[in-house]
Amino acid sequence: MLPAPDRHPALRRRLRVGLGAFFIVGGLAHFVAPHLYHPMMPPWLPAESHRPLIFLSGLAELAGGIGVLTTRFRRPAAWGLVALLIAIFPANLHVALDPAAAAAFGFSQLVLWLRVPFQALFIAWVWWSCLRPPGAEPPGK
Template sequence: MKPLIILISVFALSLVINKLFYGGYNFSLSGKIAMSAMLLFTAIGHFAYTKGMTMMLPSFIPYRTELVYLTGLMEIAAGVALLFPAISMVTGWLLIVFFVLLLPANIYAAFNHINYQKGSLDGSGINYLWFRVPLQILFILWVYFSAIKR
């Protein structure tokens, strides 16, 4: 829920700032700024909640903790790269792939009641997917319409 709040809040703030300082709304730029802020926020979780995020990956995946750190660094890099027009389209496509690849981890975590913030097995379970799957689709569409289809 917090990433969605950040995404929408930063988008609205960016639209207002664009209107005040540049005389118009720049939806694409505001969308990229909002997604960048959201990615930087969620990247923090990879370092603050490493144990719980590691639990979101099945045990047969090697180097799970390192993978959590790597994906956090990837989110930071993508958040910054979105702001550079020359590479924002490529970054957008890579982010869409990234979001699609993250979905199985979220599904696994829901089925196993993983609470990534506590690093425990008392998460909300399957009901979490009713929010998470549409949210993941929103992220994909957001990136597509702000960074790829201009």
């Protein structure tokens, strides 16, 4: 049986371009201004690992952002971004829970709490624009 045609190819393409740009800019920020990410680092991670982890996550964002823009690397890059978004979830939760980290990060705790559910939206963005089979119907249809 042939797969159903993709009913939203232009939208998926635009979302992929936006996704790629989002992660490329975010990845570059890890190298241009790594000090912005230090407050997000949970205290249970050794202090000497903070800077290398910031650079590693920036590199992963860059690679994922570039990868989703290519046909050849789109799926592995998208799975890498999903894994990255799951891996950085504790840092996002830490900065939302810790008033001192929130203050150092420069945003109110409310803003940082609102940011937490966006991780799931980012994963959905990656899934729909890069991983969901073209023409696949959502459950229940």
